[in-house]
Amino acid sequence: MTDALHEIGEPRTYAGGVTVRIVRAGWFRPDAGGFFGVVPRALWSRLVEADELGRILCRLNLLLIEAGGKRILVETGTGTRIADKQREIKGIEGGDPVVALRAVGEDPTTIDYVVLSHLHYDHAGGMVDRSGRPLFPNARYVVQREEAEAAHGDELRLQGIMEVEQLDAVRAAGQLAEVNGEVELVPGVRVMRTGGHTRGSQAVLIGVDRPAGRAGDPTDRAVFWGDLIPTRWQIPVRWTSAYDDYPIDAIETRSELVGKAAAEGWWCYFTHDPGALPLRIEATDKGGYRAVE
Numbered sequence: 012m013t014d015a016l017h018e019i020g021e022p023r024t025y026a027g028g029v030t031v032r033i034v035r036a037g038w039f040r041p042d043a044g045g046f047f048g049v050v051p052r053a054l055w056s057r058l059v060e061a062d063e064l065g066r067i068l069c070r071l072n073l074l075l076i077e078a079g080g081k082r083i084l085v086e087t088g089t090g091t092r093i094a095d096k097q098r099e100i101k102g103i104e105g106g107d108p109v110v111a112l113r114a115v116g117e118d119p120t121t122i123d124y125v126v127l128s129h130l131h132y133d134h135a136g137g138m139v140d141r142s143g144r145p146l147f148p149n150a151r152y153v154v155q156r157e158e159a160e161a162a163h164g165d166e167l168r169l170q171g172i173m174e175v176e177q178l179d180a181v182r183a184a185g186q187l188a189e190v191n192g193e194v195e196l197v198p199g200v201r202v203m204r205t206g207g208h209t210r211g212s213q214a215v216l217i218g219v220d221r222p223a224g225r226a227g228d229p230t231d232r233a234v235f236w237g238d239l240i241p242t243r244w245q246i247p248v249r250w251t252s253a254y255d256d257y258p259i260d261a262i263e264t265r266s267e268l269v270g271k272a273a274a275e276g277w278w279c280y281f282t283h284d285p286g287a288l289p290l291r292i293e294a295t296d297k298g299g300y301r302a303v304e
């Protein structure tokens with residue numbers, strides 16, 4: 012891949028015949044201090060360079076999954092409702108999921124499910140257009156119930172951070188599918204509540220429930236982490252971001268799932284990683300984990 016604004020990756024097939032392509036929907040630049048949270052600059056700066064404003068160049072990665080005759084879009088990018096001033100501060104280029112899909116020859120009206128990992132602006136910003144109409148007219152939008160509840164809750168930390176208006180617009184259009192916990196969307200594709208980053212954050216598991224080794228069936232498994240692990244740089248399980256609302260939960264869940272991913276060789280898709288994906292995770296002899304291409 013080059014570094015164009017909008018790109019689509021080669022399809023990869025996983026257990027159960029699930030096909031996955033990564034859709035690059037633009038760029039944004041989160042503040043490095045927020046992004047790496049408790050991690051000292053001396054450590055993260057070995058992995059990635061910040062720009063002159065102290066920001067990290069990241070991508071807005073969506074997934075296009077095809078399984079059982081259904082098409083699933085994971086994440087909606089920043090969308091276009093965000094104010095120009097905020098776009099500038101956050102260094103957003105692109106971010107419109109419809110423009111991104113059309114640019115790579117995909118028709119947004121063919122999407123059956125839109126999965127939101129959580130309701131922050133860079134994941135749920137493109138649920139609806141400026142007038143409040145769902146950008147994916149034929150899709151059900153899949154959100155964890157706890158995330159939808161937290162968005163409407165009274166916790167001060169969350170005020171103005173969750174895409175509540177967009178959530179409500181999708182609900183009013185009759186297109187919201189609230190799910191609870193681990194749910195199979197179509198055979199081979201599951202969403203799973205992880206919490207940690209936000210109360211109702213969810214990951215997407217692909218082929219993970221399939222028995223390995225069936226004749227003629229690719230047995231690879233994959234995971235989309237959402238912001239539980241936004242890039243390959245955050246694989247060390249204790250590297251919590253300042254944007255993690257429940258850091259203790261995030262560490263516990265990351266530890267459990269990263270251990271599984273390493274043991275079972277899951278292919279990993281990271282929502283903000285600018286590099287080539289997917290990657291696998293392997294255990295190091297020091298008791299940690301690292302990404303391998």
Ligand SMILES: [Zn+2]
Nearest residue numbers: 131133134238
């Ligand atoms: Zn994010």
